[in-house]
Amino acid sequence: MEPLIAFDEVGFSYLVPYGQVTSFKEAVHQLFSGRVFQRKEVLRNIHFTLYPGECLAVVGRNGSGKTTLLRLVCGITEPETGRIVRRGTLAPVLSLGAGLEPELTGLENIHLLSALAGFSQEEEKQLPARVMAFSELSPEVLRMQVKRYSTGMMARLSFALAMARKPDLLVVDEALAVGDAAFQDKCYQAIEEHIRRGGSLMLVSHAAAEVKRLCNRMLVLEKGQIQFDGSPDEGLRCYQNILSEAPF
Amino acid sequence: MIRLQARQVWRLARKYLFIRYKNTAFGILWSFVNPLLLLLVFSIIFSQAFPSVENYKLFALSGIVIWNFFPGAMGTLIQILPDNAPVLRSYPVAPLVLPLAAILSSLLHFFILFLAFAFLLPAFGWKPSWTLLGIVPGMTLFALFTLGWGLVLGTLNVFFRDVALLWNTLLPAIFYFTPVVFPADLVPQGLQPFLWANPLAWYVLPLRRCLVENEWPTFAEWGVMAILAMTFLFAGLLFFRKLKKYFIAFL
Numbered sequence: 060m061e062p063l064i065a066f067d068e069v070g071f072s073y074l075v076p077y078g079q080v081t082s083f084k085e086a087v088h089q090l091f092s093g094r095v096f097q098r099k100e101v102l103r104n105i106h107f108t109l110y111p112g113e114c115l116a117v118v119g120r121n122g123s124g125k126t127t128l129l130r131l132v133c134g135i136t137e138p139e140t141g142r143i144v145r146r147g148t149l150a151p152v153l154s155l156g157a158g159l160e161p162e163l164t165g166l167e168n169i170h171l172l173s174a175l176a177g178f179s180q181e182e183e184k185q186l187p188a189r190v191m192a193f194s195e196l197s198p199e200v201l202r203m204q205v206k207r208y209s210t211g212m213m214a215r216l217s218f219a220l221a222m223a224r225k226p227d228l229l230v231v232d233e234a235l236a237v238g239d240a241a242f243q244d245k246c247y248q249a250i251e252e253h254i255r256r257g258g259s260l261m262l263v264s265h266a267a268a269e270v271k272r273l274c275n276r277m278l279v280l281e282k283g284q285i286q287f288d289g290s291p292d293e294g295l296r297c298y299q300n301i302l303s304e305a306p307f
Numbered sequence: 308m309i310r311l312q313a314r315q316v317w318r319l320a321r322k323y324l325f326i327r328y329k330n331t332a333f334g335i336l337w338s339f340v341n342p343l344l345l346l347l348v349f350s351i352i353f354s355q356a357f358p359s360v361e362n363y364k365l366f367a368l369s370g371i372v373i374w375n376f377f378p379g380a381m382g383t384l385i386q387i388l389p390d391n392a393p394v395l396r397s398y399p400v401a402p403l404v405l406p407l408a409a410i411l412s413s414l415l416h417f418f419i420l421f422l423a424f425a426f427l428l429p430a431f432g433w434k435p436s437w438t439l440l441g442i443v444p445g446m447t448l449f450a451l452f453t454l455g456w457g458l459v460l461g462t463l464n465v466f467f468r469d470v471a472l473l474w475n476t477l478l479p480a481i482f483y484f485t486p487v488v489f490p491a492d493l494v495p496q497g498l499q500p501f502l503w504a505n506p507l508a509w510y511v512l513p514l515r516r517c518l519v520e521n522e523w524p525t526f527a528e529w530g531v532m533a534i535l536a537m538t539f540l541f542a543g544l545l546f547f548r549k550l551k552k553y554f555i556a557f558l
Binding site: 073074075096130133134135136137139151153154157158160162163167170171172174175176177179180 | 311314315318319322325326329330393394395396397398399400466552553555556557
């Protein structure tokens with residue numbers, strides 16, 4: 060079986076402003092000393108493969124590189140060193156509501172975002188019906204401008220769009236915290252349904268119960284490196300140890 | 308891949324075109340008010356100042372209509388990356404798609420506006436002719452030139468937001484430095500080289516002649532317009548490509 064995602068010694072660093080500039084004098088001084096930006100390493104030596112049917116939870120402290128890892132998986136950023144191989148279709152749910160244009164109607168947004176998310180033209184045609192079915196937003200609501208939507212309605216629209224593609228790999232970044240309980244429940248049902256169909260999952264989460272319910276494998280990230288790769292139960296213990304021993 | 312990106316550009320360009328006048332009561336009329344108001348000011352101040360210009364109102368208005376494309380498109384291009392930070396952070400979209408969509412929507416907006424002005428210009432003594440068609444390739448080259456500049460400044464603006472502020476400060480100076488509302492031959496001999504060192508003059512002057520004086524741009528002028536557009540576009544693309552991997556950390 061061929062892997063959906065294969066990371067080969069991937070490294071990534073950001074360029075960030077050098078320190079905090081608080082005055083104009085400092086800014087000028089920095090500009091002339093040539094120390095405007097510095098490199099900050101986010102991920103180092105990331106090596107793992109994800110096979111179809113695997114449901115991978117990614118845990119780690121704030122700033123350990125979880126979101127960057129997901130962005131690399133989705134192809135939103137390119138790795139600096141190493142190589143990433145991707146196969147199959149992928150649906151990113153990195154932040155619900157991102158990219159929605161408030162001035163356009165729900166329906167118009169569906170078409171806009173389907174292009175941005177990389178859906179094919181054939182897929183786009185089937186979208187409105189599927190989104191309507193999943194999101195339980197009525198046709199009247201979908202013809203309304205998105206700025207009149209509640210946060211929960213926007214979340215519904217976004218998540219429905221991602222799920223409508225029936226992707227091979229679903230990538231979710233702590234995005235499901237919004238929306239009411241009924242919607243969250245529906246999201247979990249949809250993810251479970253996706254898993255039953257044989258789909259794979261990559262999930263960033265801090266909720267142990269959620270991770271145990273959905274995932275069969277876990278990565279623990281610490282300081283940009285994979286600290287642990289294995290079963291969720293052991294992974295959670297490992298994560299607890301990291302949290303307790305090293306002060307933030 | 309290219310087909311998908313073309314679709315992304317088209318969808319975004321349509322969006323920008325569409326939301327420009329959303330929620331305004333007078334819609335596209337606003338795009339008339341600005342040039343006409345400028346015209347009013349300039350014709351009050353300058354109509355006696357340039358006796359060499361036969362029909363100053365038409366001269367100034369056509370110049371302003373062509374010029375207005377530039378600050379409008381540049382303003383969008385400079386802000387397009389910060390404005391779309393959530394999109395760049397959450398979707399696997401090539402960043403270049405955004406400026407391409409912005410310039411396409413600006414160009415389409417220009418042509419729509421221009422069609423509307425074509426009905427207004429005869430009131431100022433304008434007689435249309437076939438040379439009008441020169442506006443289409445001419446403005447397209449102007450748009451490519453603008454895109455090149457916009458890619459450079461838009462990229463810089465990701466790292467230093469001062470760029471957008473600096474640009475807004477410089478813009479009025481650039482306007483008066485370009486022969487939009489005054490005839491080019493008014494510039495003293497000694498300063499003429501500076502006038503022609505301004506690439507914008509190479510677009511505004513031939514395109515206005517093409518519009519108002521029913522004269523096709525010369526072969527040399529087409530050449531300069533094309534070379535300027537290609538040079539700046541190439542430089543802009545190179546610059547953008549080199550730095551795009553750092554965008555996400557700064558947006």
